Amino acid sequence: MIRHKRLADVARLAGVHASTVSRVLNPGTRAMIRPAVAARVLEAAAQVGYRPHALAASLRTQRSSTVGVLIPDLTNPLFAAIVRGIEDALGAAGYTAVLGNSDNEPARARTLLQRMRERRVDGLILATAHREDALIAECRADEIPLVLVNRTVDDRATSAVVVDDAAGIRLAVEHLVGLGHRAIAHLAGPQDLSTGRLRQRSFARAMVAAGLRVDPRLVLVCRSMTEAEGRRQFAQLLARGAKFTAVLAGNDLIAMGCYDELAARGLACPNAVSIVGYNDLRFVDRMAPPLTTVRIPQYDMGAEAARLLLARMLDPHAPVRTITLAPELVVRGSTAPIRRQTAADRRREARDRRQRAADRRG
Amino acid sequence: MIRHKRLADVARLAGVHASTVSRVLNPGTRAMIRPAVAARVLEAAAQVGYRPHALAASLRTQRSSTVGVLIPDLTNPLFAAIVRGIEDALGAAGYTAVLGNSDNEPARARTLLQRMRERRVDGLILATAHREDALIAECRADEIPLVLVNRTVDDRATSAVVVDDAAGIRLAVEHLVGLGHRAIAHLAGPQDLSTGRLRQRSFARAMVAAGLRVDPRLVLVCRSMTEAEGRRQFAQLLARGAKFTAVLAGNDLIAMGCYDELAARGLACPNAVSIVGYNDLRFVDRMAPPLTTVRIPQYDMGAEAARLLLARMLDPHAPVRTITLAPELVVRGSTAPIRRQTAADRRREARDRRQRAADRRG
16 A cells, blocks of 8 residues: 655654644745755655655645647547646646547537536636637636637637747748639638638638638538538539639648549649648648648647636636647648640649559559 | 535535435445435536535545556657547546656656645656666665656566567568668667567567567667657668678657668668668658558556556555567558569659659759
């Protein structure tokens, strides 16, 4: 069995009062004790193997030193990187995260959130926000410190760390326009997510700003930000028969779905069409071809969200704040200058197709 | 402020004794109460918005219902998938995970582990084991329930969920031998990790079983399982000048390092050399070329480890158990039949090289 060394043992060995030991072992009050005495206490604590009972301490202080973090799915590299940022920033302040994967299912999110609150988490970070989100309204009513990350809510009444998606989309559109593309399609994310909605609106604005018009036949909305749904909508887009030379995908996974549908038809970008993603997930630089995409500071978003939450926990009545981080465009092999499909291009594509088929047989 | 509804309020509303409410709200004792009464209590609790105070409950029961999970790095997709499996299995049993990223630094692992134990986690799952691991020996001495995942320790005195790496490596070697390869190199993982060590020994055995000899010049040990180190060791391998036609990498990241060094030299697999990875990380099927690799059941390893730990927490004196999961080979584009480098091959490579250079300029 684990033996629980008592505070009194440490006090006896260090030759101080138990309350002094308590103050030294609590980082928040350690400065009250002279350094030489504090050092003696810490040494005595180490010697007898005393571990402060964090649970008991948290009941005394009414704090658990844990933060609930709700994300859609940890196996999406975007959220793994955000969570890593959250964990590092929380850890530096002596807090730990309790994680939950909602799979974008509201009922599951509700259950996870309830469980976190039963554990008396000191605050919440949500990467699962919908633009109108009853769960978030409930948290706000209970005044639990709360920060959103990546996605936010329409009323902006909750602190959040987000990316300047308008700027990101503008960079992507300007890149495509600079390559000569005029007929640009957009496979948008779900419109009940701030990211899906803002990117679509920003696409329309950036097109107009570039002196182009948005062809409604070239804008499709994905029901989820997944490879499968991206592929399905890209097939829909092709079926509509309206000409386009480039696609701006709502995120990298949707862009991968476009790759898949192109491959199934024996085509590839950027020959058949230029494709731009969003997020710059780990390994998209290794895809065939490497994906041109908008890089967002995934790790930093998580770390900023954690720091914003820690500040709110110290001062729950601080004004609501939205921190917006800048994205950058990363140009790789999935975009190329426009050119009319010439006979030479078609011959080249046929050759590539044969080569790939031969590679597969090999 | 959050108002804390009292147990007594629920008891009054449901018309039962407070101890009955307590039993109903504790999943472990709910079965003691008649279903109709339990339903009435739950309804009353929902009506007054009562939330059981998990912290207080955990002090009473001496359990925190949390499990510490220590991994090297969440942004490595292998560990994200393992953690997702752990979270799902723990969640189903009413437990939550507290996560820590060690970055393979023993001092950091020690700090994280100490913090977890101060929080009185009920058990630990470690994906950070070294073959001889002082931290694990300490945990064992304290008799805290403990399960290792993916990596294990030499003395096998701790329960673990691992992959049958001997079988995985045999599949990979047999695949390469079947394609005609004889001079097969191995870029092994660090030898102080069970995975690195076992895969290297299994490589030697599989070669002998195939009637081939292991050329010591063709076996190099990476200091870490990373792209950068894989690239460095692959360059070393080339510098040695010994002929080889295939490389078995210690894991997928090391294989990606080989891709990088080949690309820097204007070469590519499988033309220049066949390459096999290990793990089947998310998106390696989208690389150029798609990676032939050994798929391990990442999510299931995590879920199994969580279930094994939960069982140990119920019965701490259960015998130590190692659960071994079967891998499978996934053949993709990075491996091909051996052939002598002919003039035609060399011409084709030169053409590919020019094409890639042109693509980059475009």
